[in-house]
Amino acid sequence: MTLPATTIAQARDGLRRGDFTARDLTEACLSEIGAASALNAFTTVTAERAIDMADAADRARASGEGGDLLGIPIGVKDLFCTEGVRSQAASRILDGFVPPYESTVTAKLWASGAVMLGKLNMDEFAMGSSTESSVYGPCVSPWRRTGDETPIVPGGSSGGSAAAVAARLCLGATATDTGGSIRQPAAFCGVTGIKPTYGRCSRWGIVAYASSLDQAGPIARDVRDVAILLRHMAGHDPKDSTSAAIDVPDFEAALTGDLRGKRIGIPAEYAEGLGEETAALWRKGAEMLRDAGAEIVDISLPHTKYALPAYYIIAPAEASSNLARYDGVRYGHRAPLDQGDGVTEMYEKTRAEGFGPEVRRRVMVGTYVLSAGYYDAYYLRAQKVRTLIRRDFETAFGAVDAILTPVSPGPAFGIGEVTGDPVQMYLQDVFSITLNLAGLPGVAVPAGISANGLPLGLQIVGKPWGEAELLNAAYALEQRAGFAAEPERWW
Amino acid sequence: MTELSYREPEPKIIAGVKGDWEIVIGMEVHAQVQAKSKLFSGASTEFGAEPNSNVSLVDAAMPGMLPVINAFCVEQAVRTGLGLKAQINLRSVFDRKNYFYPDLPQGYQISQYKHPVVGEGEVLVDLAPGVARKVRIERIHLEQDAGKSVHDMDPEMSFVDLNRTGCALMEIVSMPDIRGPEEAAEYVRKLRQIMRYLGTCDGNMQEGSLRADVNVSVRPVGSTEFGTRCEIKNMNSMRFIQQAIDYEARRQIANLEDGGTVVQETRLYDPNKGETRSMRSKEEAHDYRYFPDPDLLPLEIEQALVDRVADSLPELPDDKKARLVGAYGITEYDASVLVAERANADFFEEVARGRDGKQAANWVINELFGRLNKEGLRISESPVSAAQLGSIIDLIGSGDISGKIAKDLFEIVYTEGGDPAGIVEARGMRQVTDTGAIEAAVDEVIAANADKAEQARAKPSMAGWFVGQVMKATGGKANPQAVQALVKAKLGVE
Numbered sequence: 001m002t003l004p005a006t007t008i009a010q011a012r013d014g015l016r017r018g019d020f021t022a023r024d025l026t027e028a029c030l031s032e033i034g035a036a037s038a039l040n041a042f043t044t045v046t047a048e049r050a051i052d053m054a055d056a057a058d059r060a061r062a063s064g065e066g067g068d069l070l071g072i073p074i075g076v077k078d079l080f081c082t083e084g085v086r087s088q089a090a091s092r093i094l095d096g097f098v099p100p101y102e103s104t105v106t107a108k109l110w111a112s113g114a115v116m117l118g119k120l121n122m123d124e125f126a127m128g129s130s131t132e133s134s135v136y137g138p139c140v141s142p143w144r145r146t147g148d149e150t151p152i153v154p155g156g157s158s159g160g161s162a163a164a165v166a167a168r169l170c171l172g173a174t175a176t177d178t179g180g181s182i183r184q185p186a187a188f189c190g191v192t193g194i195k196p197t198y199g200r201c202s203r204w205g206i207v208a209y210a211s212s213l214d215q216a217g218p219i220a221r222d223v224r225d226v227a228i229l230l231r232h233m234a235g236h237d238p239k240d241s242t243s244a245a246i247d248v249p250d251f252e253a254a255l256t257g258d259l260r261g262k263r264i265g266i267p268a269e270y271a272e273g274l275g276e277e278t279a280a281l282w283r284k285g286a287e288m289l290r291d292a293g294a295e296i297v298d299i300s301l302p303h304t305k306y307a308l309p310a311y312y313i314i315a316p317a318e319a320s321s322n323l324a325r326y327d328g329v330r331y332g333h334r335a336p337l338d339q340g341d342g343v344t345e346m347y348e349k350t351r352a353e354g355f356g357p358e359v360r361r362r363v364m365v366g367t368y369v370l371s372a373g374y375y376d377a378y379y380l381r382a383q384k385v386r387t388l389i390r391r392d393f394e395t396a397f398g399a400v401d402a403i404l405t406p407v408s409p410g411p412a413f414g415i416g417e418v419t420g421d422p423v424q425m426y427l428q429d430v431f432s433i434t435l436n437l438a439g440l441p442g443v444a445v446p447a448g449i450s451a452n453g454l455p456l457g458l459q460i461v462g463k464p465w466g467e468a469e470l471l472n473a474a475y476a477l478e479q480r481a482g483f484a485a486e487p488e489r490w491w
Numbered sequence: 492m493t494e495l496s497y498r499e500p501e502p503k504i505i506a507g508v509k510g511d512w513e514i515v516i517g518m519e520v521h522a523q524v525q526a527k528s529k530l531f532s533g534a535s536t537e538f539g540a541e542p543n544s545n546v547s548l549v550d551a552a553m554p555g556m557l558p559v560i561n562a563f564c565v566e567q568a569v570r571t572g573l574g575l576k577a578q579i580n581l582r583s584v585f586d587r588k589n590y591f592y593p594d595l596p597q598g599y600q601i602s603q604y605k606h607p608v609v610g611e612g613e614v615l616v617d618l619a620p621g622v623a624r625k626v627r628i629e630r631i632h633l634e635q636d637a638g639k640s641v642h643d644m645d646p647e648m649s650f651v652d653l654n655r656t657g658c659a660l661m662e663i664v665s666m667p668d669i670r671g672p673e674e675a676a677e678y679v680r681k682l683r684q685i686m687r688y689l690g691t692c693d694g695n696m697q698e699g700s701l702r703a704d705v706n707v708s709v710r711p712v713g714s715t716e717f718g719t720r721c722e723i724k725n726m727n728s729m730r731f732i733q734q735a736i737d738y739e740a741r742r743q744i745a746n747l748e749d750g751g752t753v754v755q756e757t758r759l760y761d762p763n764k765g766e767t768r769s770m771r772s773k774e775e776a777h778d779y780r781y782f783p784d785p786d787l788l789p790l791e792i793e794q795a796l797v798d799r800v801a802d803s804l805p806e807l808p809d810d811k812k813a814r815l816v817g818a819y820g821i822t823e824y825d826a827s828v829l830v831a832e833r834a835n836a837d838f839f840e841e842v843a844r845g846r847d848g849k850q851a852a853n854w855v856i857n858e859l860f861g862r863l864n865k866e867g868l869r870i871s872e873s874p875v876s877a878a879q880l881g882s883i884i885d886l887i888g889s890g891d892i893s894g895k896i897a898k899d900l901f902e903i904v905y906t907e908g909g910d911p912a913g914i915v916e917a918r919g920m921r922q923v924t925d926t927g928a929i930e931a932a933v934d935e936v937i938a939a940n941a942d943k944a945e946q947a948r949a950k951p952s953m954a955g956w957f958v959g960q961v962m963k964a965t966g967g968k969a970n971p972q973a974v975q976a977l978v979k980a981k982l983g984v985e
Contacts, residue, residue, distance in 0.1 A: 081555045094554065101548060103555060205555040211785035240557050241787050318785050321587050324598020325552040329651065343649070347591055370589070379782060430914035 003028035003223050008072055008225040009170045009252075015061065015071050022061070022071025025171075026054035026115050029073045033117065033169045036142075038491040039156075041164040043078055043136045045118040053115040060113060068228050068252075070113030075164050075173040078119045079126055079157075080106050081205040081218075085116075089207040090134035091124045093326045093354025103205025104237045105174060105216045112232040116388050117170050119158030123355045125323065126181055126209040130418065130429035131159025133358045138415055141189055142167035142487035146453030149490075150414045155185030155428075161219045162189035166487060172220035176206060178213045179311055180408070180432025183444035186219050187407035187457025190446040190485060192478070193219040194226045194471065195432075198439035199244035199463045202237030208322040210315040211242075213436040223445065223475040227251035230467065237345045245463055254468035255475040260293030262473065264460075265400035269304040270431055278406045278456060281448045284460040285404055288447075288480035290471065297400050301392040303385060304434060310385035311433040312323050312426060313317040313369050319359075320366025326354060361422065390438040393461075402473045403461040405431050412456035431459060441467050443474040446483040455485065495813045495823060497615070497623040503671030505532040507744045511712040514707060514740045516675050517667035517720075520682055521660045522692040523700040524567045525637065530635050530659035531558030538698050542652040550657040552596035557786050564659040565790065567691045568608050568633050569800050571661055574689045574807060575682075576630050577612025579797050583632075586789045589780040594638035595652050602662075604781045607632035608790060612663075614685070615809055620823040624674055636660050655699070661692070667706065667717065669715045672733035672740075677705055679729060684808050688833050696727045704897075705732060707739045709747070713872045718743070719750060720751040721766055723760050728813060735760035811836055819848025828856050835860070836913065841877035846884055854880055858901055875905050882911040882932045891915060893922050893971055923969045926977070929961070933977045936960045944982060951984035 001013065003025055006014070014020055030050060033042050050073060057071035081087045081099035088094040102110070110116065121139040123131050130153035131139040141154040141163055152164035158175035161183035165173055175182045177195035186193030194217045201216040208214060218229035231252070236245040266286055271279065286296050328334035328350030335349035369378035396403060408428050418424050435442040440461055447458040458477065462470025505512045511595060529536055532549035549556045562924050572579050586604040607630035616624045638656035642649045663682060683694035683701055694701050703726045708718035723739060726732045738760075744751045757776070758767040783789075806814070808830045815826040815836065829839045829852065843851035857881060863873055883900055886892045892900060892915055904911055915921055923929060936957055937944050947953035959977045962969055 081553075087554070089554070097554070099553065099555075101553070203555070204557050207554045208786075239559060241559055242785075317782060321589050321599050321780070321782070323545070324589060324591065325554070326595060326596060327591060327593075329593050330551060330596060343593060367780065371780055372778045372780075375780075375782070 004032060004073070004171060005168045006171065007221045008069075008228050011072055011171055012068055012228070016066055022054040022057040022073075022115060023051065025071060026050050026073045026117070029117055029170055032167070033232050036167055036169055036491050038140065039142060039163050039167055039169075040137055040139050041121055041160045041167065041169060042075065043090070043160065045087055046116055049085070050115050050117050053110070056372045057113050057115060057379065063477040065113070067113050069109065069232050071115060072113070072171050073115040073116050073117050074109065074229075074321070075120045075161060075170040075177050076106055077158055077161050077173065078122050079176050079207045080174055081207065082106055082116070084117065085119065087119065087207070089125050090122045090136055090357065091354065091356070093134045093333045093351070094331070095354075097332050099205075101205060103344045104202035104239065105206065105233045107176070107205075107231055108235065112177045114232070120158075120164055120173055123157035123159070124134045124359050125207065125319070126157040126176055126178055126214075127319070127358050127362055128156045129180065129184055129425050130413075131156040131185070132415060132416070132419055134358050135356070139163050140415065141412055142489075142491065143412065143454055144488070144490060148452070151187065152412045153415050155188030155408075155412060157181040157185075158193070158219060159185045160458075162186050162191055162193065165189070165191045165219050165221060167491070172218055172225055174216060174233065175219045176214055176216045178209050178315060179436050181428040182217045182219060182441055183432050183442055183457070183459055184408050184428060185456065186444040187446065188412040190455030190483065190487070191219055191224050192226050192443065192445055192474070193217060194230060194443045194467065195435060195441060196230060196234060196467055197244075197252055197360060197441045198436075199242055200234045200246075200441070200465070200467065202235070202240040203244045204237055204239040210318040211322060212318060213315055215436070223471055223478045224255060225254060226443070227471050243323045244465075249468050251468050254472045256472060257476045257479050258293060259289060259473060259476050262294045262402065263297050264289045264294045264399040264473070265297050265396055265403040267298035267299050267304065267396070267403060267405060269301050270405045272305070272405065273409065275410045277450055278410055281456050281458065282404070282406050285447055285477060285481070289404060291480055292476035294473075294476075299396045299403065301389075301396060301398060301434070302434065303388040303392050305436045306385045307389055307437055308426065308430050310382040310389070311429070311437060312365070313382035314386065314437070316362040316366030317370050317379050318366070320330065320370065323355070323359070323363055326351065328354070337381065341403060358422070359474065389434055393434075393440060397463050401472060402461070407457040407459045409429060411450040411452070435461055441470050443470055443476045445455050445477050445481065447477065447481040448483070449485055455483070495621075495816065497621050499529070500618045500622050500624055500670070501673065502929055504672070505709070505740055505744060507748050509748050512740070512744045513712050513714075514671055514736065515523075515667050515708045515710060515717055515720075516671075516736060518665045518669065518670035518675065518678065518706065519704040520663040520665075520679060521702045521704075522571075522663060522682070522686055522694070523976045524564045524633075524659035524661055526561065526564050526567060526659055526692060527691055528561055529657040530564050530633065532657050534657065536658050540649075540654055542654060545654040546656065550653055552598070558784070559602060560787065560790065561659065564633060565608065565792065566645040566796065566800060567659075568661055569792065569797055570629060570689050570804065571663075571686060572609030572612060573797070573801050573804055573842050574685050574691070575612035575614055575631070575663075577628055577631065578610035579729065579792065580606065580608055580610055581792045581794065581797070582606065583608040583790045585784045585790065586781045586821060587784045592637065592640075593649065594640045594653070594656065596638070596653065596656060600635050600637065601784055601787070602634035603632035614678065614681055616674060616681050617827060618674065618677055620827070623676045623677075624669065626678055629664045629666050631661050631663045633662050634662055640974065653966065672736040675705060675736055676733050679732065681808075684831065687803055688807055696729075700726060702727050703732060706735060707736055707743070708742050708753070709743045719755050721753065721767070722757050722768065724757055724759060731760055731762050734762070734765060735767055738765060741768065764846075772786045778814055805833065815839075819843050819852065821848050821852045825852045825856060828860070832870065836876050838870050838873070842881050842884070846881060846888070850884055854884055858898070862905060874908065875901070879904050879911055886911060886915060890970070891921050893967070896920050896922060896967060919968070921968065923965055926973060929965070929969050929973050930977055932961050932964050933957070933974065933981055937981055947982050948984060954978050954982055954984055
């Protein structure tokens, strides 16, 4: 086994056996990161801090400690505020912003002994599905189509996290998911990601995009690894009023792969507009779960088609308000002003320069849908749709234990291929946003390879707070899918 | 419980050129919640700290920061609601009111829009003994205060102080039940009084703890419809409130009588010029894009909390006033003076316990308050304690000192302190009731002023001069009634 081409679970065991040290593992990652600048996955590398943390982990191990994450090197999405380390949400408006505080999720990871390698690329303010809209420039997937050198997007917004894990630059990564931003990039990059139940992980210290939808989660090599990471990211935080006071179970202990007695739903509505390749994979996935002992049940989620429009009202509405704080007054970018410019000009110029086109678009849309005279027609109606979608799932979960769907309509696309068409880009999220609207947990598991050689994923949806059972279903799928493909190293 | 009866006051009528007009006023009072920390952050609310020293990461709206409700501020709002006999809403919702301003770091104010924590209530505004206006309260909601922009420290730059950012405010919204400038000021005074009793707002207008937006409209006397209103923003003095309303009402009347209209708009009062001027029109009004704050869950209050707060409410001014009138036989006017501050009423009751209520009220209000006011002191800073003042009153009652000596004694106790009875003893201030001694003094004065005695026999009103002379001769210690009786007897006048 060459470092760091290992899973977190393998590394944990290797560290426990003394096969290698956290320092060895960390240095191997740093060396891989150094060689992978072509991917543009890491935006900030905290090499010194990583070595210090690794040494501290090795010392802790020598004195008898040995938690799951002790000495495990991971990357952090740039959306998480990390104390003393540049945290810009991939936006120019937060140019040079170094927080004097640490997000709750990352603080928990460091407290568990994890080692911070650096910050990961993403779509600006997590708005996007390709990690092309980043002030650091686009992140490139380690994957390529068969016999084709076209640069491929890693998905988004957590594209840096998925690409870094897929390229073995780190063992795991933090990510966030507002409409599919963990699951879609995980699927595009052939790795595993879980968006937990809304309220499972604290949002404190994570730059907000759409507060009622944002949720942090891990991306890693496989189901076991995300189970390990999630346990150390989750938990009630009194600093986040929407975080739930619910115990965090040992998710890893739930991984048996045995689905006997479980019922898995296949929602008819998700077949609409699906490519044949993805549809076939979906059918195959259902067979695999049946093979694991589950009963496959046809279900209906009748309001699915309203999810995308509702999402693109609610998310921008919240974003337009959440991003109002970036005004050039206290931190981040402030536009140079001309003689006679007042505070209005400062706002206009700063925000026009500081935000990229997609962020500006969503701020405009969000401002519009909340405006007097439009609120009822847009925002209020979207909230009603949201309630209906939540009810669809509640009804479905009366009859099934989990739901199997595709993650995205097709495999990853080339850089620049979809950028010019925002609606086409929004359609990337059509199967994933329903979960955010309903607050439900979902896992993306790599399950196949497309005809042109790119990974394809399947999504399993779980009941609220049922991540343990959900991860076990994902584990059963993973075992049977046997996804072993690796990107060919071209970087 | 005793209740005082009252009648509604006459509305203030302004005579225009063409007819008489009535003023209709509704108010939004912003009261800073008395609490150690802010509404959604742990930062201190202390007034007068160094600029930007009471600012948490949440107040400064750093990326990723989240608000967490301060339960004590909620309790204070509930307490205020109960004090205003209002409905407490067990479920309320925090919304975001979006607008850009440098002293509003989040770019939105967290407020309550559609579902406030407190619903309808009422306030009895006392205007004169037996005259009061009942002003209905529409709602009270909790919201964040903004910071302070400073524009006059530098020719090029503006500065921002975020110390006040995020402090909890209660916005108390009245119905348009107020009918004149004096009523408006009295309404604010009464709210302030009640909140000070409750301990929910210190009511300090100079420090900005209490500010009012005043909605003013006018209508012809007899009309039952409301005219178009203008809102005068951010008034922080009772005097300015009255002046602004008066000016604004006259401005609107002049407009209407000239055949013009009143434009609905926000106006500012300029106390230097004594006039209001337009700040922004309805068309320029902000679109605040209210929506429920997704960072906060709906605010759920348990009935048990409401019950607990209700049980802990102090006796409020109206009840206290009625009780003082009933229990001590004092006038409603005196009772009003005494209940203005809870500490004043408490002091009075300590003095009045076991003594004559009217006499106690007289001493507390006229002597003590008069003296304290002269020096700008509060009752808590009084050099004379309730026990000392009671003791002075007792010395009058027992006949040991006269009312006049009592005032001298009060002055000594006020300036030097000490036990009043001891001072009377030590300084020989006890009044002379020994008839023999007084008689001798009277005889002496009459003998020394034979001519005047002669005149007095013809003109009995001159007897008073002899009384005065005897009092002077005895150093004021003679019992005045005894002196008077003896003078009259000796002069043979009736």
